[in-house]
Amino acid sequence: MEKLNLLSFLCIIVLFLRVTRSLTTSLRDYDTFLECLQSHTSSSDQVSNIVYAQTNASYTSILEAFVRNSRFNTPSTPKPLLIITPFSEHQVQATVVCAKSVGLQLRIRSGGHDFEGASYVSQVPFVILDMFNFQNVTVDIQNEVAVIQSGASLGQVYYRIWEKSEVHGFAAGACPTIGVGGHLSGGGYGSMIRKYGLSVDHVIDAKIVDVKGRILDKKAMGEDLFWTIKGGGGASFGVILSYTVKLVQVPEKVTVFKVDNTLEQNATDLVFEWQHVAPHTDDRLFMRMTLQPVISEGNKTIRASIKALFLGGANELVTLLEKEFPLLRLKKETCKEMRWIDSVLWLMNDNHGSSLEVLLDRSRYSKYFNKIKSDYVQTPISKDGLKWIWKKMIELGNTQLIFIPYGGKMNEVPSDATPFPHRAGNLYKIQYNVSWQEPGAVAEKNLMDQIRKLYSYMTLFVSKNPRRAFLNYRDLDIGINSHGEDNYEDGKVFGVKYFDKNFQRLVKVKTAIDPENFFWNEQSMPTLPAIKQQVENITDKRKIGYFN
Numbered sequence: 001m002e003k004l005n006l007l008s009f010l011c012i013i014v015l016f017l018r019v020t021r022s023l024t025t026s027l028r029d030y031d032t033f034l035e036c037l038q039s040h041t042s043s044s045d046q047v048s049n050i051v052y053a054q055t056n057a058s059y060t061s062i063l064e065a066f067v068r069n070s071r072f073n074t075p076s077t078p079k080p081l082l083i084i085t086p087f088s089e090h091q092v093q094a095t096v097v098c099a100k101s102v103g104l105q106l107r108i109r110s111g112g113h114d115f116e117g118a119s120y121v122s123q124v125p126f127v128i129l130d131m132f133n134f135q136n137v138t139v140d141i142q143n144e145v146a147v148i149q150s151g152a153s154l155g156q157v158y159y160r161i162w163e164k165s166e167v168h169g170f171a172a173g174a175c176p177t178i179g180v181g182g183h184l185s186g187g188g189y190g191s192m193i194r195k196y197g198l199s200v201d202h203v204i205d206a207k208i209v210d211v212k213g214r215i216l217d218k219k220a221m222g223e224d225l226f227w228t229i230k231g232g233g234g235a236s237f238g239v240i241l242s243y244t245v246k247l248v249q250v251p252e253k254v255t256v257f258k259v260d261n262t263l264e265q266n267a268t269d270l271v272f273e274w275q276h277v278a279p280h281t282d283d284r285l286f287m288r289m290t291l292q293p294v295i296s297e298g299n300k301t302i303r304a305s306i307k308a309l310f311l312g313g314a315n316e317l318v319t320l321l322e323k324e325f326p327l328l329r330l331k332k333e334t335c336k337e338m339r340w341i342d343s344v345l346w347l348m349n350d351n352h353g354s355s356l357e358v359l360l361d362r363s364r365y366s367k368y369f370n371k372i373k374s375d376y377v378q379t380p381i382s383k384d385g386l387k388w389i390w391k392k393m394i395e396l397g398n399t400q401l402i403f404i405p406y407g408g409k410m411n412e413v414p415s416d417a418t419p420f421p422h423r424a425g426n427l428y429k430i431q432y433n434v435s436w437q438e439p440g441a442v443a444e445k446n447l448m449d450q451i452r453k454l455y456s457y458m459t460l461f462v463s464k465n466p467r468r469a470f471l472n473y474r475d476l477d478i479g480i481n482s483h484g485e486d487n488y489e490d491g492k493v494f495g496v497k498y499f500d501k502n503f504q505r506l507v508k509v510k511t512a513i514d515p516e517n518f519f520w521n522e523q524s525m526p527t528l529p530a531i532k533q534q535v536e537n538i539t540d541k542r543k544i545g546y547f548n
C-alpha cells in the first residue's frame with residue numbers, strides 16, 4: 001500500500017516536472033520566436049498579435065478550428081509549440097526566416113483537411129504557420145480570372161465567383177470547407193473533372209515564399225518551381241500565398257440525379273456497365289459511384305449509389321443515358337435542374353434548400369475519425385471480380401468505396417504537364433473510406449485493419465508498377481520519410497506512387513530550391529543530399545542512376 005502511494009506520488013512529481021518543463025520551454029520558444037519576428041518586421045507590424053503560445057487561452061480553439069480529422073485530436077497527439085497566424089505577406093516571410101533560424105520545424109496549414117494531419121501534427125518540436133487570415137478572393141469576370149489566397153476555402157471561391165457571374169465557376173473539390181493552399185498544391189479535382197480536368201490545369205500564376213523568405217511569382221520562380229506547385233504538394237517547396245486561376249464557364253442550368261441500387265436490384269450488372277460508360281461518355285457528365293455494405297430488408301447486401309452532375313439540361317441527359325446506359329433506367333422525374341451554384345450544395349449533402357451563405361461558413365463541418373486510401377483502375381473489373389469484392393466488403397462490414405470516373409479532359413492533358421501523373425489510361429480512381437464517431441482504441445484498430453485488408457484484396461484489380469495513389473488522399477501506409485533528412489530511398493517509395501515518372505523532376509526542383517530540406521514532412525519530396533553537389537555538375541545524370 002505504502003509502496004503504491006510512494007509510486008503515485010513520484011508519478012505526480014514527474015508529471016508536474018514535465019508539465020512545468022514543457023511550459024517553460026514553450027515560453028522560452030515564444031520569447032525567442034517573437035524577438036526574431038520583431039527583428040524581421042517593422043514595429044507597425046504588431047507581430048505580438050500573431051503568436052499563440054501553449055499557455056495562451058485561445059491556443060486550443062485556434063488549433064482545433066482547422067483540425068478536420070478527430071484521429072489527430074487526442075490527448076496523445078503531439079501539439080505545436082506555437083501557432084503563428086500572419087495577416088500580411090511580410091509576416092509570412094518573417095515566420096519562415098525565424099522558424100529556420102530558431103531551428104523549429106514548420107507545418108503549413110490552410111484548410112486543415114489533410115487526411116493524415118500533415119499540416120498540424122509532427123513528431124519533432126514544431127510550429128504551425130496557419131494561413132487562415134489569407135482569405136481574399138478577387139474575381140475579374142472580364143478576364144475570367146481570380147486571385148485566390150491560400151487560406152480561402154473552396155466554398156468562398158465558389159461564392160465569390162457566383163456573386164459576380166452565374167455562368168462562371170471553378171473546377172475544384174466538393175467539400176466547401178477545403179482550403180485552397182492544400183487542395184490546389186495537391187492536384188484538386190471535383191465534379192467537373194471530366195469537362196475541365198483538375199484545378200491545377202487552370203492555374204496561370206502563383207505567389208510563394210521560399211526558404212530564404214523571398215516572395216516569388218511565376219516569373220521570379222521560373223518554370224520548374226511553378227510546375228511543381230501545380231500538384232507536387234506545396235509543403236515541400238515553400239509557403240503558397242496565392243494562386244491566380246482561370247475561371248471556367250458553366251451553363252445557366254445544370255442537372256443532377258441520384259440513383260441507388262442494391263445487389264438484389266442488379267447492382268453488379270450496373271457497376272459493371274458503369275465502368276464502360278462513366279469514363280467514356282459525354283465529358284459534361286460526371287457520375288460518381290459510392291459502394292457500401294448495408295442491411296436491406298434483413299439481408300446484408302451492397303448498395304451502389306450514383307450521384308451525378310450534368311452540365312446541361314435534363315431532357316438531353318435522359319436521352320443520352322437511354323442510349324448509353326439503358327440499365328440505369330434514368331427517368332426525367334429523378335433529375336433535378338438547378339443553377340450550378342446550387343449543385344455545389346446538392347453534391348455536398350443533398351440539401352439544396354439551404355441558403356448559399358453556408359458556402360462561407362467554415363465551421364460547418366461534422367468532425368469524425370477517418371482513414372482514407374486510394375487506387376486507380378485501368379482495366380474494367382469483371383462481374384466475378386465485383387462479386388468477390390462485394391463478398392469481402394460484406395465480411396469486413398464498415399468500409400466504403402467511391403469510384404470517381406476519369407476520361408474526357410483528363411485524357412487530353414499530358415501526364416507530365418503537371419506533377420499529377422494519372423491521366424490517359426486511368427478509367428477511374430477509387431477512394432477507400434472508413435469513418436467513425438466515437439474514440440476507442442479497439443474500434444480504431446478494427447476499422448484501420450478493415451480498410452487495409454480491403455486495400456490488399458484489391459491488389460488484383462488496380463494499377464501496378466507503380467500501384468498509383470492520389471496525393472490529396474494522403475496515406476502514410478504507402479511510405480514515409482523515416483530517416484529525417486537523407487531520405488531519397490524512402491521518398492521514392494511513396495513519391496513514385498503519387499507522381500510516377502514526374503518524381504524525378506520534383507526531386508530535382510526540391511534539391512535546387514530547398515537543398516537543406518527545411519520544408520520537411522513525412523511525405524515531403526526528398527533532396528539528393530549525398531550526391532547533391534555532383535548533380536549540379538553532372539551532364540549525363542543517367543550515369544549516377546538519377547533517372548533510373
Ligand SMILES: Cc1cc2nc3c(=O)[nH]c(=O)nc-3n(C[C@H](O)[C@H](O)[C@H](O)COP(=O)(O)OP(=O)(O)OC[C@H]3O[C@@H](n4cnc5c(N)ncnc54)[C@H](O)[C@@H]3O)c2cc1C
Binds near residue numbers: 112185187
Ligand atoms: C471531407 C473531405 C473531402 C475532400 N474532397 C476532396 C475532393 O473532392 N477533391 C480533392 O481533390 N480532394 C478532396 N479532399 C482532399 C483535400 O483536397 C486535401 O486534403 C487537401 O490537401 C486539403 O487542403 P487544406 O488546405 O484543407 O489542407 P491542409 O491540411 O491545410 O494542407 C494539406 C497539405 O498541404 C500543405 N499546405 C497547406 N497550405 C499550404 C500553403 N499555403 N503552402 C504550402 N503548403 C500548404 C500542408 O502543409 C499539408 O501538407 C477532401 C478532404 C476531405 C477531408
Ligand SMILES: *[C@@H]1O[C@H](CO)[C@@H](O)[C@H](O)[C@H]1NC(C)=O
Binds near residue numbers: 049056058
Ligand atoms: C493570446 O495570443 C494572442 C496572439 O498573439 C494575443 O493577441 C493575446 O493577447 C494573447 N492572450 C493572452 C491572454 O495572452
Ligand SMILES: *[C@@H]1O[C@H](CO)[C@@H](O)[C@H](O)[C@H]1NC(C)=O
Binds near residue numbers: 133
Ligand atoms: C485582404 O484584402 C483587404 C482589402 O483589400 C486587405 O485590407 C487585407 O490586407 C487583405 N488580406 C491579406 C491577408 O492580404
Ligand SMILES: *[C@@H]1O[C@H](CO)[C@@H](O)[C@H](O)[C@H]1NC(C)=O
Binds near residue numbers: 264265266
Ligand atoms: C435483374 O436482372 C434479371 C435478369 O436479367 C431481370 O430478370 C430482373 O428483372 C432484374 N431486376 C431488376 C430489379 O432490375
Ligand SMILES: *[C@@H]1O[C@H](CO)[C@@H](O)[C@H](O)[C@H]1NC(C)=O
Binds near residue numbers: 297298299
Ligand atoms: C433476402 O434474402 C432471402 C434469402 O436469400 C431472399 O429470399 C429475399 O428475396 C431477400 N430479400 C430481399 C429484399 O432481397
Ligand SMILES: *[C@@H]1O[C@H](CO)[C@@H](O)[C@H](O)[C@H]1NC(C)=O
Binds near residue numbers: 400433434435
Ligand atoms: C466517409 O464515409 C462517411 C460515412 O458514410 C461519410 O460521412 C464521409 O463523408 C465519407 N468521407 C469522405 C471523405 O468521403
Ligand SMILES: *[C@@H]1O[C@H](CO)[C@@H](O)[C@H](O)[C@H]1NC(C)=O
Binds near residue numbers: 533534
Ligand atoms: C562543380 O563545378 C565547379 C565549376 O567547374 C567547381 O568549382 C566545383 O568544385 C564543382 N563541384 C563539385 C562538387 O565537383
